[in-house]
Amino acid sequence: MAMILDDIAAQGPIPFERFMSMALYGEGGFFASETLRSVRSGDFMTSPEVSPLFGETLAVYVLAVHERIGDPLLVVEVAAGSGSLIGPLMAVTGSRAIAVEVSPAARAQLGGIPDLEVVSGLEYLPERFRGVVIANELLDNLPMAMAQRVDGAWRERWVGVEEGRLEMIDAEPRDPVVTWLDLYAGDVPDGGCVEVQLAVGDWLTQMSPRLREGAMLLIDYGDTAENLLPRRADGTLRTYQAHHLGPYPLEQPGATDITADVNFTAAEDIAARLGFETKLWRQDDFLAHLGLRDRLSRLRREELALAGGDEMERLVLRTRRTEVEALLHPRGLGDFRVLELTREAEEDVVDDNGPDE
């Protein structure tokens, strides 16, 4: 991407988060292109793309929050992709819903969902609302800094150009990066690499004041800082392309998804500081808690009952059943984390959900 080379030519090496921001969201960036990425024909498969039962199961959660906080309730999905989560969810709950998406290709697709409002940033949401905010695989795509432990101290990895090629460059760590590392990296061995997810905290800080009452579900791959330690030798930074692990992030900027495991210790701590009650779940446990395992048992029984019957109907049931098994697979999507954040009403604030429907 010429833009990245120009940027470095103009100002010298840049922090990794600036590189990642341009590679994913800048002109010609991975999510800025005409192509919708989070679909079967795209570059990676996400839970809602695997099965509509993901959105239908999260609808059970939304209905429970609705029962708790009453009307009016707004559902906000951030990073809504193709709409494969919010569509099935709206069909069950009938709630007012807004999708937030930075990708023009995704916004165009979301525009086809009846009654769904679509915006390009958090600043277009009501200033105060009551409801549920959901983000599946957003946090892992927020631009992050890169750090390495060298001789017992932190160094940053910036992006520069050497002999016409993008290269990682050693740099003095910036103060906010060191503060984050000291708080959330854990006991990283020498040589270890850490993705510094300052933007996760920024995003939470921007979202938090809007949610007067209700809940937030942040779903992603990742783990606690402690559980991520065994992966620190190489770090968890990686790319995806056409459903496979892609090349090194600097090799094809704009053509690969750049991502890393989410440090949920940091996300949970920052959310708690913002006043949320927090609970970190595994995805398989969270979905089972909402009834998906019972639904799976029903699907299995229905499939068995059709033995020797209508082959087409049986095939549909089998597909549905294997999709649900994928959502719950303990070493696959079931191993994702769900950070559940809840907030009780703040009495002195007038909400801005708009008229009751």
Ligand SMILES: C[S@@+](CC[C@H](N)C(=O)[O-])C[C@H]1O[C@@H](n2cnc3c(N)ncnc32)[C@H](O)[C@@H]1O
């Ligand atoms: C991995 S995809 C997930 C899409 C969808 N949630 C799913 O699970 O299929 C990440 C999405 O996040 C969007 N995105 C990234 N940063 C965002 C932001 N700050 N606000 C809204 N959407 C964002 C990208 O455009 C992309 O569509």
